[in-house]
Amino acid sequence: MTIRTLLIGPAGLAVALSLTGCKLEDIPGKALNQTPDFLIGEVHYRAYDGVTNDLLTAGLGASGLASATAPTFADSLNPSPAELRRLAIYNNYRALVDTSPGGGYGSFFGPQVGGEGEGLIAGEEFLAFIDAGNDQAPVTVMVQIPHHFDPDQPCMVTAPSSGSRGVYGAIGTAGEWGLKKGCAVVYTDKGTGTGSFNLETGAAQRIDGSLSSDPEVDVQFRANLDEAGRAAFNAAYPNRVAFKHAHSGSNPEADWGQHVLASIEFGFYVLNEQFGQQTGHGQRVMTINPDNTLVIASSVSNGGGASVRAAEQDERGLIDGVAVSEPNVNPLPDSAITIRQGNGGVISAHSRSLLDYTTALAVYQGCANRAPAIRDDAPFNAVLNDVSVNENICTALAAKGLVTGATLDEQATDALRILNEEFAVQPEQNLVAPSHFGVSVAQSIAMTYANAYGGFAVEDRLCGLSLAATDGSGAVMPLTDAQEAALFSASNGIPPTAGVNQVYDEASGGATNLKQASSNSSGLADFGLDALLCLRGLATGVDPLTDTALSGTAADQASAIAAGIAAIRSSGDLGGRPAVIVTGRADAILPINHTSRPYFGLNRKVEGADSGLRYYEVLNAHHLDAFNAFPGFNERYLPLHHYYIQALDLLWARLNDGTELPPSQVVRAVPRGAGAPALSEANLPLVAEEPAPEDRILFSDNQVRIPD
Template identity: 35%
Template sequence: MTKIRMLRPLCLATLALSLAACAGSAMRSDPASMRGDDATMFSAQRTSLHRGDDDLLTAGLGLAGLQAMTPPTFADPERPLGAEARRRALWANWRGIADLAPGGGYGTLYGSLAAVPGREFHALATVPGASQPHRVLVQVPDGFDRTRRCIVVTASSGSRGIYGAIAVAGAWGLPKGCAVAYTDKGAGTDYFDADAGIGIAADGTPSADRAQAIFAPEGTGQGVAFKHAHSGDNPEADWGRHVRQAAEFALQALGEAYPDDAPFDFDSTRVIAVGISNGGGAVLRAAELEGDWLDAVVAGEPSIHVDAPGARALYDYTTEAALLMPCALLAVDNLPQPPLTAQVAPLWTARCASLRAAGLVEGTDPASQSQSALQTLRANGWTDGALRAGALSVGFDLWRAVAVTYASAYGRYSADAHPCGYRYSAQGADLARRAATATERAAWWSDGSGIPPGAGVGIVDPPMAGPDPVLPGLQCLRALAVGDDADARRVQTGIAETRAGLPRSGLPVVVVHGVDDGLIPMAFTSVPYVTTAQAAGREVRLWQVPHAQHFDGFLALPDYAARYVPLLPYVYAALDQVDAHLDGGPLPADAVVGSTPRGGAVLDGSHLAVPTPVAAPAR
């Protein structure tokens, strides 16, 4: 299955030029390899060197620097340099995705934090029909293996910025001598402060020049806007094409880096896609694109929406959880801590009473009301493992945060037109809207996860009152999922645009998912996707990992570390095995992993029980 190199003329564009002049050289010769409207253009191209104490993988921070409890500082807190913003973004994204805590095994049992010198190539790319660009980035290590050309292409998890998959794709691909191509898939942390007229420039620093801002929406009156919610493009509908464009940019970057070895094309270069969460959904969407440009896919805990029995759209189960789960968790024992049950019980009890008043649960007391909410969630497919892990999303208000952003994105609403009245802004201690400070803006790009609240930006709720003040807004969000008015139909149309198809025939795909995932439950996503794909004869495999939930980064919390195993080791192992499969080995088999929680012990291989490769048949 090794690719045969096909020589053809390559247009070696300089970094100051658009790829439009040579887009054809970065595609296979067969016109079916892409849709006819997908001519790619890259703009705002720049390159930088990262060697010595500023490498590609950790910006020189290494394990000790990434484990630091406070982020790298800016010499001027209001005016960071681009290099400072990059280093801090790497710190934030590593900590948000990987378990780097002592005893967790990262860098010793699995994964790599070794310094990788090399170059970065940045650009903006725009899919046809979109009004806003997405960021693409290619890291080319100095040790790029020109005799065994490989690209690992990835998309950020959640709504993270361009470095949002560094711990997933970069940590696996860069030490192996592969180039790694990233996209923020139309989301990211290019916030825009409408009060001050300040956005984020290409290097991640604040800019008062709208022409230099990556995202500067028209018509935003006040507060903060960001691409995922307010681009007007419903970027999730194009996540597969975002991934494809990142891979195309990687071919261009390699031609720039090694002109004597050109051409770099899909015929002569191995391309493996990998992502987790939303990034996992994005690479599965890329898998369905026409042409044989992509060689293999590994999708971890993917947010994927298919038309199949048991499948549920993200917005559907998120708005359901936002309403019912706080009440239901009162009836679930052995919840992980935090959230501290004693502290949140009064709030959850108030939710039960609100639901009863709204006719959404039955019962005359909190115990019976919580049982009613729990029975509804179980009947709708929630497992007890997902509910326990979902306590984290309740405690950190993630359900509401996700629902507010996605309602805006699916409905293509501007920042001041959310159908439920939500806005985003810096907030005071009383949660009232206020102007952002220069110090807050300086860290938005580095510290933000792409969906507020966080990094000094909060959700401004519609008028709140009563013992459960957020309930009216949550009911409005839920009505957009199940209602039939104009706004509901608008949001539902956007959701339908994100429905996934089958992967390309013959493309090897491995899906890895934690059985106890409480944010993107496996029963709603990976299981129906894999079942449908396998029934259609596609080469798709599923690794189910008991005792794994959604957030490796939260394994730094002692109770989470004791009861859950990380998912990243299985993603890396799946990458190893599909890479070996492309060299002639067998395709990994379906597996239910025999993982074991480590309790208070140091994580070791016996806890993980990573699936071993199936032996190749005798020849």
């Protein structure tokens, strides 16, 4: 591996031109490659030989990524940037892709499928910070150029990170597909990322994941507190940690589309520095440009939502098509649009915001976990959820009048009804949701996004919540040096993660890990229900106990959050571009009646006959394919990742060969069944070129019509 640094800066080009005497007009009809003025500091360059190290697997190869044994650091307290990168790629790949035997890895997908040997890909990698208007939290961008990239037929794929992950967060999804195709892949952490800041020590992560306490060094995130403010905070709340997505004081999601567009611009800059025509004066002409380069906006989950927003906001014609999976889109609510599945009821209360439905899940799902209809069949329910805590949540909700029923079973059944009927959470999600509650998915999203939407900082401790390491009893403790050194590689950017937990500072008995916290109002260990109800109120602007508008400070906070949510809404206008969305019907993180389904309807209403969007809804698929490696999941659920790859292949054929995208449809993937035998083609039917009439998804009379 070789490493060098490229000198950049807005004045760099002007200085170079003055030294060479070359002017833009000396090259008729062509533009010189110019350094984007949003870049900060240096562009870091690494070349990988595809033998000892590579772009896709960090030298681990397909078998290394599948291994249950993670790569280690030679010195656990001082890992090298190369070691941090290797572990980050290992963890990010496995977080999104099921690498278990029989689950499709190595046969339907994986580095080795369609590649050679272990699937290592040689090439070059460029990493930089860009200015997003927040000095404390720059956005990270990266370009990977495989050695088989063809500058005469250039292509580019966007890979914004899923969730709140760092810049390698889409390496196993859009990254793998794009690199295999020979395309440059442009990544961004979208302003979320794994950036942590230790309030006690001032330690933060550099762009390569190594730690620095020097306030003059560029880092991924630094809390905006002066020394006196930090000392005061530490005295009151010692051993706390701030995270970039939650505590930057900005609303990064409002600019996710712009971050993706900036990553594309950075990609063109890097490609032309490498392949652009030389002027004879040491400069490069921008010979690879949007007019001759195929650009696909892609990724999954939050990354998919970011690419959708980028296409909506693309005024320069940078993007040619969109292919995303399970995107986090928050469509502009349109009451004229309805949704109906089969002969079921008509859904008009769709398009709730992420914070709205997530806080509802955070409040009610713990009780719903013990509903007789699902408690014994939901995979890992008993393993990940404490039965006594579930019962306490039901008891507390009933005492507050939020669920009804004389028995715990009746209360739990009512909680499940509330989610399915009042919040339009599909019944297909019911068996998946308990495991997600057990690993604090809704709870973590509720805290992080409420902070982000409202632009709150770590010292605001919204709803009495903070972040820290905790011991077995739930008490706050210092993060160990080894844990902190590995955060760049081990964290998903949204605690609880990698040893950092949510802490309820106002719990009965003092600050406690939220999962173990007792509420003052109930006196019960109810997963800190008081804090979750506080977040629920801020999401809606209404006190969930009295159903009246919030007042005072809470009203101001809710107003700020509402403005943040308004800023992240999707317009549905993709400019007529060919586009594909694939989503699993059992998605328990981004419920389809508030994301993909209404987005499809909004797009069809906005674009009409000009719409190029196709929507494929996959049965027996959910949001987190990695869970499919475990018993209970492997028998019931299929890899949505397989259909994401097919979506990209279909879009590629559409853009290169003019092949029409198949109509919108339900794809009837077939579970593996008892014993989870290895996946075969019989389990994974292709998206049909001509689906049967009973499988077609239609938009008619302002209604999204979904087959059962």
